[in-house]
Each structure stands twice: as structure tokens, then as C-alpha cells.
Amino acid sequence: MRERPRLHVVGAGVAGLAAALAAARAGAQVSLYEGAPQAGGRCRTVSPPGGFSHDNGTHALLGANPRALALLEAVGARESWIEPEPAGLPVYDAATGRLATVGLHPLDWLRSSLRPEGLGLADLPRLARLALPIGDRPIGALFAGRPLLESFVEPLTVAVLNTPVEIASARRLGRALRRVARPGGARLYVAESGLGPDLVAPALATLERLGARAATGARLRGVEGQGERLTALAFADRTVPLGPSDGVVLALPPAEIGRLFPALAVPEDYEPIVNAHFRVAGPERPRFVGLRGALSHWALARRDHVSVTVSAAGASVSDDPESLAARIWEEVAPALRAAGVAIGERGEARVVKEKRATIRQAAGPDFPRPRAPYRNLRFAGDWLSLLPATIEAAVISGEEAARDLLGRGAPRAASAPTLDPVRSARGSAP
Numbered sequence: 001m002r003e004r005p006r007l008h009v010v011g012a013g014v015a016g017l018a019a020a021l022a023a024a025r026a027g028a029q030v031s032l033y034e035g036a037p038q039a040g041g042r043c044r045t046v047s048p049p050g051g052f053s054h055d056n057g058t059h060a061l062l063g064a065n066p067r068a069l070a071l072l073e074a075v076g077a078r079e080s081w082i083e084p085e086p087a088g089l090p091v092y093d094a095a096t097g098r099l100a101t102v103g104l105h106p107l108d109w110l111r112s113s114l115r116p117e118g119l120g121l122a123d124l125p126r127l128a129r130l131a132l133p134i135g136d137r138p139i140g141a142l143f144a145g146r147p148l149l150e151s152f153v154e155p156l157t158v159a160v161l162n163t164p165v166e167i168a169s170a171r172r173l174g175r176a177l178r179r180v181a182r183p184g185g186a187r188l189y190v191a192e193s194g195l196g197p198d199l200v201a202p203a204l205a206t207l208e209r210l211g212a213r214a215a216t217g218a219r220l221r222g223v224e225g226q227g228e229r230l231t232a233l234a235f236a237d238r239t240v241p242l243g244p245s246d247g248v249v250l251a252l253p254p255a256e257i258g259r260l261f262p263a264l265a266v267p268e269d270y271e272p273i274v275n276a277h278f279r280v281a282g283p284e285r286p287r288f289v290g291l292r293g294a295l296s297h298w299a300l301a302r303r304d305h306v307s308v309t310v311s312a313a314g315a316s317v318s319d320d321p322e323s324l325a326a327r328i329w330e331e332v333a334p335a336l337r338a339a340g341v342a343i344g345e346r347g348e349a350r351v352v353k354e355k356r357a358t359i360r361q362a363a364g365p366d367f368p369r370p371r372a373p374y375r376n377l378r379f380a381g382d383w384l385s386l387l388p389a390t391i392e393a394a395v396i397s398g399e400e401a402a403r404d405l406l407g408r409g410a411p412r413a414a415s416a417p418t419l420d421p422v423r424s425a426r427g428s429a430p
């Protein structure tokens, strides 16, 4: 009987989980290796001993993220992602203390109650220019002098691209907006309990059911290759030899790919995100509130805590955590109250600084995707997509890398080897 092909996936962030799931569902034997003590990467729930659990961010998905939603469906977690604000996004203006409700779909704006403040006729050609697949320019320049820039375009830009609006790429945002404009594309979803229970744990459980093996604390130190093939993965505590038909997906951030393959050019500029998390009695169902005219951009209130995001946080990432938490709470508490979100007294605060939250997504030519230097190797990660660097991009890249190696209708299948269904080398499991 012919053996199933084997795929080694290094990095158990969303891209690695997606690659492992795609391969396992296609019948491959899968070994998944994660360097950190837990899977999830930049999508994780943090549970310190004696403290309260919270995600690293206030991650949200849109209806415009079909591959991410399909992954959730495939691992039985789709129902756990709920719409916190189905009637429109509450947005609090910290300067005036006013609360508005903003529709995320352009058709919503036909109703004045859901229209972003400052939207005028002169904005329509600019919005159309943003959504059309034409040459790139910074988003800020496109909307210079328009009130809509501050009220809607800037918050949207930092939410989607995590890059200051003055330099952010209109073309990359446009790619996302064309998807948002599709029916259902503007619906906003969050994990009801958190990224760990509603994404990472169900993905790992599904992998286990499919016979995949996963190891945490397995940091890839280096790789060995011969000719056109990668022949071994060198982890901190062991070397995993690769069989002649084994494939490898490195689902790692650009800096790691650059370290492992110094000859490859990878993106070197990142943007930080700062998150503050407050232990506080919150609503039964999650609520999501936007802020303008404040350091804070979004607040996600859950049953026992509130998480707040400051995107494109270059100006505040070096600030002292205590003063950051104090300032953020001062902004967010009135915003939540204005939106009718019942919250109790503020308890413990925790600040999570992700210095390399995403690559910088500035206007200019798209960074050329580095080509893996071995025939049995592919790269995956949110940074490899032409879409904004998000969960959706990570899922797409992971699934495509796995399918490409396994030879199933993938873009680079012509040059990629089809894995011979031959038994993999001894000791290749994590």
C-alpha cells in the first residue's frame, strides 16, 4: 500500500494552522512545530497564572474574510464568532463626547443615521479611486483636507493596514474594500470567548482528530539542504531528517525567514500595536466600540474584561505601561458608557506591546514574494499576501503553501514537486 505524503509545518500561528489543516484534510501526515510554549502566534489568548485571561489584541473578522470564516467552519468554531454590533458600529468622539453609529458598508450610508460624519459628494470620487485597482499612493494624500479623513478613513486605515494614514497604501486598502463591498462583506465578527477557545484550540483539536502531531517549544534553529531539496530541520533539541518525499512549510514571520535564508530579501519594516486589557465586569455578550480623537482606536468588552487597541502605535509603544493604561482607561470608560455597555469598577490592567504586530503596509510597489530556495519548501504567513496582513491573508497563504506542495491546483504547481506517497524518514515526527 502506498504511504501518505508527509508535510512538516513550522510555526503554529494562523498560517501554520491553516497549512496543517489543509494538508491533514487532504490526507497528508502532518507534523506541526511551534517555537513558543503555545500555538496561535499573533492570535493568542494570554492566561497568566493568578491573572485574568485575555487575547493579545481585539481581533475582529469581516464577512469579507471568507477563507478565515471557512477555516472556523471546518474546525467547528464558526458559531463562536458572533456579530457584536449588527446594527452598525458605535463610534465615540472623545473630543465632543458624542456617540455616532457608522455603517461599514457603503450602501448603509444611504441612511443618514449610519453615514460617517463629514461624508460629502467630493469624497465619492476619492472613495472610488481608493476602491479601483489602479496605481498606488498614500491614503492620507488622497483625502487631504477632507473631514472624512479624520472621521472615517484614518480609523479604517489603521484598523485594516496597521500603518499611519500618511504613508499607508491606497492600493492595499482598496483590495480589502472591494471585498467588503460584496454582500455580507461588511459584517463584523469577534470571538465570543477569545482567540484561544474559539480559534486555536478547535484548530488543534481538529488536527489531532485527523492524526496530525503538534509540538510546542520546538524552535527551528536552522535548515539543511542538498541540491534542490531541503534535507533536515534543525530544532533546538533535535534534528529532524526529511524523507525524499517530505514537504516543508515554514509559516514564520519575515525576520525568521531572513535569518534562515540570509540571501532572500524580506520586508524589514514593521508597525507596532499596543493593547491594554482591564479586568472589569462587562456585558454578557461581547460589545465593540470605536473611538476617534483619542489614542485608543477600539474597545472590545467581554464578560470579565475590556481589551483596547491602539493600532499603528509607533508614537506610544515606548511609553510606560502604567501611564498608558491610565490614559487608555480614561478614554475608554466614557466611550463604553456612552454606547450603553455596562461595566463595573476597573481592576487589574495589563499592557501588551506587539512591536512587530504587522509589516508596514506603505504605498509603493508590492514587496516581491521571496521564492523558497528548495523544491520541497514553501513559505506562509500574513506578510506574503497582496491583501492586508491579517488573519484572512494568513489563512490564504497557509492553505496555498500546503496545496502547492501537495500538488493540488496551486499557483506554483508547475514548478513544485508532487509529493511521492512514500514513507517519510524515521524520527520526523515532533
Ligand SMILES: Cc1cc2nc3c(=O)[nH]c(=O)nc-3n(C[C@H](O)[C@H](O)[C@H](O)COP(=O)(O)OP(=O)(O)OC[C@H]3O[C@@H](n4cnc5c(N)ncnc54)[C@H](O)[C@@H]3O)c2cc1C
Pocket: 010, 011, 012, 013, 014, 015, 016, 033, 034, 035, 036, 039, 040, 041, 042, 043, 056, 057, 058, 059, 060, 061, 218, 219, 220, 221, 251, 252, 253, 256, 273, 275, 354, 356, 357, 358, 380, 381, 382, 383, 389, 390, 391, 392, 394
Ligand atoms: C495586537 C494585534 C491585533 C490584530 N488584530 C487583527 C484583527 O483584528 N483582524 C485580523 O484579521 N488580523 C489582526 N491582526 C493580525 C493577525 O493577528 C496576523 O495577521 C496573523 O495572526 C498572522 O499569522 P501568521 O501565522 O502569519 O504569523 P504569526 O502569528 O506570527 O505566526 C508565526 C508563528 O511562528 C512561530 N515561530 C517564530 N519563529 C519560529 C521558529 N524559529 N521556530 C518555530 N516557530 C517559530 C511564532 O511563535 C508564531 O507562533 C492583529 C495582530 C496583532 C498583533
